[in-house]
Amino acid sequence: MAHIRILKPDVQGKIAAGEVITRPASVAKELLENALDAQAKRIEVDIADGGKQKCLVNDDGIGMTKEDALLSIERYSTSKIRSIDDIDNITTYGFRGEALASIAQVSHFELETADGTHGARIFVRAGHVERVVDSQRPRGTRVKVSNLFFNLPARLKFLRSAQWERRLIAEMVRNYAFVNPSVHMSLRETGRRVVEFMSMKSIKERLQAALSRTVIESLAEINVDVGLVKIFGYVSRPDFQEKHRLHYVYINSRPVRYPRIYRAILSAYQEPKNPPAFLFNIMVAPDRIDVNIHPTKNEVKLRDEQYIVDLLAQSIKKAAFSLATTTGYERVVSATQSVARAGSPQFVQDHLVVSEPSQTPHSVLERDTDEFWQLHDAYILAQTRSGLIIVDQHVAHERIIYESIMKGTAGSQRLLFPITLDLSPEEYRTYKKTKSLLKELGVAFKEFSQRTVVIDSLPTDVHVGREEIANLFKDLDELGSVRKEKGEVAKVIACHTAIRAGQKLSVVEMRDLIDRLFACDNPYTCPHGRPVVLKFSLEELAARFGRT
Ligand SMILES: Nc1ncnc2c1ncn2[C@@H]1O[C@H](COP(=O)(O)OP(=O)(O)O)[C@@H](O)[C@H]1O
Numbered sequence: 001m002a003h004i005r006i007l008k009p010d011v012q013g014k015i016a017a018g019e020v021i022t023r024p025a026s027v028a029k030e031l032l033e034n035a036l037d038a039q040a041k042r043i044e045v046d047i048a049d050g051g052k053q054k055c056l057v058n059d060d061g062i063g064m065t066k067e068d069a070l071l072s073i074e075r076y077s078t079s080k081i082r083s084i085d086d087i088d089n090i091t092t093y094g095f096r097g098e099a100l101a102s103i104a105q106v107s108h109f110e111l112e113t114a115d116g117t118h119g120a121r122i123f124v125r126a127g128h129v130e131r132v133v134d135s136q137r138p139r140g141t142r143v144k145v146s147n148l149f150f151n152l153p154a155r156l157k158f159l160r161s162a163q164w165e166r167r168l169i170a171e172m173v174r175n176y177a178f179v180n181p182s183v184h185m186s187l188r189e190t191g192r193r194v195v196e197f198m199s200m201k202s203i204k205e206r207l208q209a210a211l212s213r214t215v216i217e218s219l220a221e222i223n224v225d226v227g228l229v230k231i232f233g234y235v236s237r238p239d240f241q242e243k244h245r246l247h248y249v250y251i252n253s254r255p256v257r258y259p260r261i262y263r264a265i266l267s268a269y270q271e272p273k274n275p276p277a278f279l280f281n282i283m284v285a286p287d288r289i290d291v292n293i294h295p296t297k298n299e300v301k302l303r304d305e306q307y308i309v310d311l312l313a314q315s316i317k318k319a320a321f322s323l324a325t326t327t328g329y330e331r332v333v334s335a336t337q338s339v340a341r342a343g344s345p346q347f348v349q350d351h352l353v354v355s356e357p358s359q360t361p362h363s364v365l366e367r368d369t370d371e372f373w374q375l376h377d378a379y380i381l382a383q384t385r386s387g388l389i390i391v392d393q394h395v396a397h398e399r400i401i402y403e404s405i406m407k408g409t410a411g412s413q414r415l416l417f418p419i420t421l422d423l424s425p426e427e428y429r430t431y432k433k434t435k436s437l438l439k440e441l442g443v444a445f446k447e448f449s450q451r452t453v454v455i456d457s458l459p460t461d462v463h464v465g466r467e468e469i470a471n472l473f474k475d476l477d478e479l480g481s482v483r484k485e486k487g488e489v490a491k492v493i494a495c496h497t498a499i500r501a502g503q504k505l506s507v508v509e510m511r512d513l514i515d516r517l518f519a520c521d522n523p524y525t526c527p528h529g530r531p532v533v534l535k536f537s538l539e540e541l542a543a544r545f546g547r548t
């Protein structure tokens with residue numbers, strides 16, 4: 001790991017800092033996170049009196065030198081980020097550099113650490129370093145926090161019974177243990193074992209070791225990979241009724257509280273009688289989440305929340321309901337129907353990689369104004385040198401897409417969020433027959449089991465609205481034998497991916513569309529032969545108004 005540094009004041013100001021230490025469980029959590037960040041393989045938590053009297057965490061991670069150890073207890077000292085931009089790329093649990101400083105302020109604090117060569121033992125009381133000595137310990141770190149809040153009696157009063165505080169710590173350890181299966185973790189209270197998790201190869205093995213057989217047998221695995229989002233986890237069958245404590249959501253292995261996700265889970269089960277069991281790890285690129293919204297770091301914001309929530313609900317339905325037996329038939333049917341709905345491409349439009357508007361010199365001939373008006377979100381009005389044109393936005397875009405596909409200038413863009421389609425048997429047959437031609441035209445797929453296909457690339461610059469692409473294969477099917485002709489397939493693609501009527505366009509978008517339309521070989525008719533542009537000359541207008 002990099003050396004520890006104090007964050008610059010401007011970075012300090014931007015992180016969601018604040019008091020994070022409220023009780024023994026928050027001490028234990030911060031220390032456990034640090035041990036995991038230090039790549040420990042074995043972590044021991046040892047408490048006394050529910051953690052109020054003592055909370056000690058010992059790890060075999062990378063440890064620190066004496067110099068780093070002294071820095072680590074300063075406020076805003078961290079080895080995990082340098083600049084505010086790094087916050088978009090957090091892969092560690094910590095990043096604010098506040099935990100050790102805050103804990104050391106409110107306790108008798110002892111840190112013993114070594115990086116394999118050098119080591120130190122530091123004694124701190126209420127934030128003041130009292131003694132520093134060398135240490136010979138093996139590589140790793142031990143932090144012992146005693147008499148928490150000894151200098152904050154008001155805070156002390158808010159703590160609950162030892163039993164209660166211990167339960168919170170045990171629950172916290174369990175939460176981190178499930179998502180870090182290879183790390184050996186134990187919690188002891190004055191020598192007595194409270195919980196222990198042996199090192200395992202997978203989350204599955206860890207759950208098998210920790211949960212009852214009835215719970216394990218009710219679980220279905222979820223393993224979804226749609227490129228930029230992966231979801232891995234387990235959910236219970238809808239008819240599962242046992243008592244359990246399996247309700248874990250992780251984002252990039254970070255335990256999170258995410259009410260919107262909980263609601264989505266419950267609604268996937270359609271108002272369950274008993275709380276479903278679940279454990280998910282949602283994995284996204286680190287820059288797709290904001291972890292800097294709450295000091296405890298257990299609240300994060302997914303930047304593609306709607307998409308991921310829908311994907312999750314859809315995956316749960318698939319996994320949980322496909323396990324249901326006997327009485328399950330109707331459920332399976334209704335689930336697949338709702339899956340199909342959830343899988344419709346309603347998000348695509350928001351998630352297409354935006355391409356640069358193209359520059360076309362021809363357009364200057366046709367228009368000399370930057371003023372455009374949209375009529376009923378369907379037609380574009382523009383002034384031209386000789387009068388006025390009205391353009392039907394949908395067919396105009398169809399023409400643009402059609403020509404660029406046919407000329408092979410469209411290229412293909414990867415979708416930021418691929419679109420899942422659950423095809424009917426007929427649609428699937430059509431898919432099989434047309435997929436290579438579609439690929440040639442810039443529409444690429446990944447195949448999954450049971451007639452599920454995922455569109456992961458489309459021609460550049462298309463605009464996919466809500467329902468359109470869902471019917472792509474139905475329309476291709478209707479083409480019958482001409483389905484083999486490139487031009488016919490290109491027309492269908494153009495029709496399904498062009499801007500619809502009803503879509504609001506900005507002036508920039510209108511200008512771009514008009515420019516590209518007039519760069520086409522035939523801007524005046526759509527691929528199906530409908531008119532794209534109506535022209536009204538000034539003479540014609542004058543005549544209509546009786547001016548001549
Ligand atoms: N158990 C540990 N093993 C190795 N290094 C540690 C450990 N705990 C803390 N550190 C170091 O001390 C720094 C400060 O820790 P902390 O105050 O928790 O802030 P943060 O985790 O946000 O960086 C960390 O960035 C890390 O470099």
Ligand SMILES: [Mg+2]
Pocket residue numbers: 030033034093094095097099100
């Ligand atoms: Mg930390």
